[in-house]
Amino acid sequence: MGTYIETIAEVKTTGGWKVNEAEVFAHPIADWDTVTEDRRPFIENPFYWQSYGMMGFFAGIRNHSETKVLAAPRGLPEDSDENSIQALAPYGHRHDDYGWGLSGSVVQDAPKTVAQRVLECREGLYGHSWLSAAELIGFDYDQAFIDQSEVPPAVTTYREFLGPLYFQHVDALKKLGDPSEVRILFCFNG
Structure with a gap:
């Protein structure tokens, strides 16, 4: 089983942080795939594809390439939109005394x-x-590093390593507003 990333973009408004609903992020549709209702060309979730290189770069998860890590996992912000919290940290599963989820035991608040x-x-x-979008936009992607996942290890830049779809998503973050008022929330699954 692999590891997957779950993501949400939030934008700061006068009423606090709100989940992005604008479909501005290119959908990672494979060449063999077709655009359908479920596979629309743009989606509202940024960086929503399985890439161990990106996961390692974002948070040090599955960092086989030994990239720099933008930030070790730091939890979700306390001022996150409730919908973001429900999506990334769902709570309220019912469990019986053995953890099977079969009885009608009361779920705690x-x-x-x-x-x-x-x-x-x-x-x-x-x-x-x-x-923050500012962190992602401000990083120097043209700096080189040695990708330790290659055999033999090879010199590459972060731009080459992360690929064009990654930068389409970074550019799309700019469309959502001031980079200091746009952020991505994420967690890993698997």
Whole structure:
């Protein structure tokens, strides 16, 4: 089983942080795939594809290439939109005394803080974190590093390593507003 990334973009408004609903991020549709209702050309979730290189770069998860890490997992911000929290740290599964989820046992109230909700969320989700659009835009992608996942290890740049779809998503973040008021929230599954 692999590791997958779950992502949400949030934009700061006068009413606080809100989930992005604009479909501005290129859908990672494979060459053999076709655009359908489920495979539309643009989606609202950034960086929503399986890439261990990107995961390692974002948070050090599966960092086989030994890239720089933008930020070790730092949890979800306490001021996150409730919809983001429900999507990335779902809570409220019913369990019997053996953890099978079969009885009608009462579900306790959801924890009060975002940090508690992350700690008590569904199994399999981990590495909750966030990055600002400013952090992603401001990184020097033209610097070189030695990709340790290659045999033999090879020199590459972050731009070559992350690929064109990654930069389409970075550019799309700029469309959502001031980079200091746009962020991505994410966690890993698997």
